[in-house]
Amino acid sequence: MASExxxxxxxxxxxxxxxxxxxAIETFGHWGVLxxxxxxxxxxxxxxxxxxxxxxxxxxxxxIGVRAIPIVALLSxxxxxxxxxxxxxxxxxxxxxxxxxxxxSLSVVREFSALITGILVAGRSGSAxxxxxxxxxxxxxxxxxxxxxxxxxRYLVVPxxxxxxxxxxxxxxxxxxxxxxxxxxxxSVDLGISQAAYWNQTIEILSLGDLxxxxxxxxxxxxxxxxxxxxxxxxxxxxxxxxxxxxxxAVVQAISAIVVTDMLFAFVVTR
Numbered sequence: 459m460a461s462e463x464x465x466x467x468x469x470x471x472x473x474x475x476x477x478x479x480x481x482a483i484e485t486f487g488h489w490g491v492l493x494x495x496x497x498x499x500x501x502x503x504x505x506x507x508x509x510x511x512x513x514x515x516x517x518x519x520x521x522i523g524v525r526a527i528p529i530v531a532l533l534s535x536x537x538x539x540x541x542x543x544x545x546x547x548x549x550x551x552x553x554x555x556x557x558x559x560x561x562x563s564l565s566v567v568r569e570f571s572a573l574i575t576g577i578l579v580a581g582r583s584g585s586a587x588x589x590x591x592x593x594x595x596x597x598x599x600x601x602x603x604x605x606x607x608x609x610x611x612r613y614l615v616v617p618x619x620x621x622x623x624x625x626x627x628x629x630x631x632x633x634x635x636x637x638x639x640x641x642x643x644x645x646s647v648d649l650g651i652s653q654a655a656y657w658n659q660t661i662e663i664l665s666l667g668d669l670x671x672x673x674x675x676x677x678x679x680x681x682x683x684x685x686x687x688x689x690x691x692x693x694x695x696x697x698x699x700x701x702x703x704x705x706x707x708a709v710v711q712a713i714s715a716i717v718v719t720d721m722l723f724a725f726v727v728t729r
Contacts, residue, residue: 492685495611496619503612514617522583522618523625529582530575530629531636537570538562538637542644555649559659562641567664571633572672573720576679579626580712584683587618588708591691592701600692619684626680627673634672675723679716686712 503509545558591614594600600610642656690708694700 492611492615492688493681495609496616500616500620508609508612510612510616510620514613515620518617518621519625521586522579522621523629526579526582526625526629527632530578530633533574533578534571534633534636535640537574538566538639538641539644541565541570541637542641542648546645546648556651558645558649559651559656560663562645563638563660563663564668566637566641567634567668568671569720569724571637572630572675572679573716575626575630575633576676576683576716576720577713579622579629580679580683580716581709583622584687584712585705585709587684587687588691589701589705591688592694592704595692595694596697596701615684615688618688619681622680622684623677626683627676630672630676631669634669671727675720678719678723682715682719683712686715 500510541562542558545561546555549555549558549561591600594614600614603610603613638660642653642660645651645656646653687708690704690711694704696703
């Protein structure tokens with residue numbers, strides 16, 4: 459009799475693992491379908507006289523990128539100053555605080571700008587995308603689009619994906635500049651290094667490879683944020699409570715995916 463509860467627990471555990479695995483495979487499959495359909499409408503849409511709406515792309519770029527500039531600049535400046543403070547404090551122990559520019563430059567351009575900007579956009583725009591699509595799904599607006607002969611992927615997904623793929627790397631580049639400038643101001647005040655000397659060192663340290671490293675990660679993060687927001691928004695059930703759940707889930711999944719992808723990316727490119 460004692461072995462029966464253990465057997466049931468094992469069966470339940472195996473069932474949960476199986477369901478979770480199947481759900482993950484379905485999610486990745488859904489992502490692949492969305493990417494394929496988005497590419498189809500992007501390149502084949504004009505020939506079918508159903509091009510992606512340029513005004514919708516511009517609107518999404520404004521929402522995702524332009525209106526996020528103030529908060530991105532503020533957080534980037536804070537991160538740059540924080541790296542300068544910690545770097546100087548740590549290197550002063552070894553009498554090498556003048557080498558802090560190396561750590562600041564590489565950390566900002568290769569890691570922190572893309573990571574912080576991706577997390578910010580995931581919380582700001584990824585959640586908005588999931589909430590908008592889930593509300594449309596509940597109100598049967600997506601079904602109405604299909605009835606009118608309008609493909610939801612072309613109408614809703616492609617503009618958001620294009621805007622995200624353009625604006626997140628652009629915001630990351632802006633974050634690079636703001637963080638490096640803010641860090642340079644602190645270094646100049648604390649160590650007495652002139653701005654000219656600081657920027658000369660920064661340019662000597664950094665390469666195009668370092669810049670593309672950060673921007674490439676930003677493009678991957680943009681793809682993840684958009685796909686996670688769309689898949690969660692389309693899978694909503696229930697009413698307003700369901701919208702809140704999928705929005706929260708989209709943000710959590712997007713941030714988790716960004717952090718894990720960043721770690722894997724860093725591991726692969728440094729081998």
